[in-house]
Amino acid sequence: MADSSACVARVVRVDRGAVLLLPAGADAATAGDPSGSPAPAAGGAPLAGAVARAAPLPPDLDSTSSPSPVRVALDRDGLVPDADGARHVPTVGDYVLTGTRADGGTTLLELLPRRTVLVRDSAGGTARTQALAANVDVVLVAEHLAPEPEPGRIERLLMLAWRSGARPVVVLTKADLVADGARSAAQVAAVAPGVDVHVVSATAGTGLEPLRALLSPGITVVIVGTSGAGKSTLLNALVGRELMATGALRADGKGRHTTTHRELVVLDSGAVLIDTPGLRAVGVVGGEDAVGAAFADITALAERCRFNDCAHDREPGCAVQAALESGELSARRFDSWRRVAREAAWQARRADHRLAAAETALWKQRAASHRRQMRAR
Ligand SMILES: Nc1nc2c(ncn2[C@@H]2O[C@H](COP(=O)(O)OP(=O)(O)OP(=O)(O)O)[C@@H](O)[C@H]2O)c(=O)[nH]1
Ligand SMILES: [Zn+2]
Numbered sequence: 001m002a003d004s005s006a007c008v009a010r011v012v013r014v015d016r017g018a019v020l021l022l023p024a025g026a027d028a029a030t031a032g033d034p035s036g037s038p039a040p041a042a043g044g045a046p047l048a049g050a051v052a053r054a055a056p057l058p059p060d061l062d063s064t065s066s067p068s069p070v071r072v073a074l075d076r077d078g079l080v081p082d083a084d085g086a087r088h089v090p091t092v093g094d095y096v097l098t099g100t101r102a103d104g105g106t107t108l109l110e111l112l113p114r115r116t117v118l119v120r121d122s123a124g125g126t127a128r129t130q131a132l133a134a135n136v137d138v139v140l141v142a143e144h145l146a147p148e149p150e151p152g153r154i155e156r157l158l159m160l161a162w163r164s165g166a167r168p169v170v171v172l173t174k175a176d177l178v179a180d181g182a183r184s185a186a187q188v189a190a191v192a193p194g195v196d197v198h199v200v201s202a203t204a205g206t207g208l209e210p211l212r213a214l215l216s217p218g219i220t221v222v223i224v225g226t227s228g229a230g231k232s233t234l235l236n237a238l239v240g241r242e243l244m245a246t247g248a249l250r251a252d253g254k255g256r257h258t259t260t261h262r263e264l265v266v267l268d269s270g271a272v273l274i275d276t277p278g279l280r281a282v283g284v285v286g287g288e289d290a291v292g293a294a295f296a297d298i299t300a301l302a303e304r305c306r307f308n309d310c311a312h313d314r315e316p317g318c319a320v321q322a323a324l325e326s327g328e329l330s331a332r333r334f335d336s337w338r339r340v341a342r343e344a345a346w347q348a349r350r351a352d353h354r355l356a357a358a359e360t361a362l363w364k365q366r367a368a369s370h371r372r373q374m375r376a377r
Helices: 048-054 151-164 181-190 231-239 288-294 296-302 319-326 331-376
Strands: 007-015 018-023 070-073 095-100 106-111 117-121 129-134 138-144 167-173 197-199 220-225 263-266 272-275
Touching: 018 095, 018 106, 070 106, 117 151, 129 220, 138 151, 138 231, 151 167, 151 181, 151 220, 151 288, 151 331, 167 181, 167 231, 181 197, 220 231, 231 272, 288 296, 288 331, 296 319, 296 331, 319 331
Parallel strands: 138 167, 138 220, 167 197, 220 272
Antiparallel strands: 007 018, 007 095, 007 263, 018 070, 095 106, 117 129, 263 272
16 A cells, blocks of 8 residues: 555644654655564554654754644545555544655545544444544553643543543642642642652743653654643743743733644654644543552452452442441542443443444445345356
8 A cells, every 4th residue: 555655654643634744754654664663562652753853953043943744635535544444534543655746745544543542422422433532652641730630631532542442640740839739749649640740830940850850752742631731831841931821811812812722843852742622621531440440449359359340339248338438438539439330331332332233233234235246047
């Protein structure tokens, strides 16, 4: 499918009918070069570093300029085929193979496999999911300390993060507005088992070092959180310059600027940052694994129940009920877990059902074509 001149590029932004791509240079992976796999195993050095290094800067430009992305039109349906011909909606962070037309223009050839992908349910409760970002290593879950953090929202965002395959990290923002950020952090840590929780103030510049340390070459970091969580402000503070428009009032008095699209930015360090618009209703898409990870504390408790099929209701020897009684587990978190676990089970059943329906349709199609062949004879 790919011609010999195929190159790997990364999707920086998706517009209507087109994508912005950062092309990889001579040192980056090319098609047919197995060592240049764009989908490295977790922990491997992703291509982003190569993309960042790919375009040497002209000497008259300072080090803060990045190579400019190339705009490439999508097919009419707005989709990009993968190696098997299945067509996908491209998303920020995707790696694609590009080719060169006779007139020198760039064409999109193929979507490369996604190592990780952040997805959510599309609005309206349809069966569709929307890919928010692909090939990310770290998902920063941002939540403000003032107003008070909402544990339920953090739980949902953590499920989204766990489900992506990337590593979640919680960032509690606006520490300058509260007296005791550490106390809130301890409460939030209780709903984020296995996840680091950081307390930061982007405006005061405190607590940023551990987050800066995440921004190593080749690492892709995406930030998610409700509108006003301080995502853009935090990213700007991490980078030390204005990358993202923030919700602060604009100097010209023309109201507020908020993030309206997802965009990938390559830092001088070679790390890649993706800002996302505020996620309002995080419809959490199934994934019993994600529930298990986000609620690892309850999963561990449930393993200690006397009965394997304990419903954690009134069964004797239920470790979950015991934890509720002792106060080790909050009723709120237990309810939260029940709700998402039910949703996950429902999603799984629905996916099975869809699969079964697709299978039936395929067999009907085959049977029909078989009948046609028989008739033709
Ligand atoms: N006091 C204080 N205010 C902050 C801090 N970080 C952000 N803010 C303010 O919070 C508001 C929202 O910040 P943004 O960075 O635009 O929030 P966002 O999460 O990117 O919002 P969306 O783009 O709508 O998703 C702005 O008025 C910021 O100035 C902080 O550390 N301390
Ligand atoms: Zn039980």
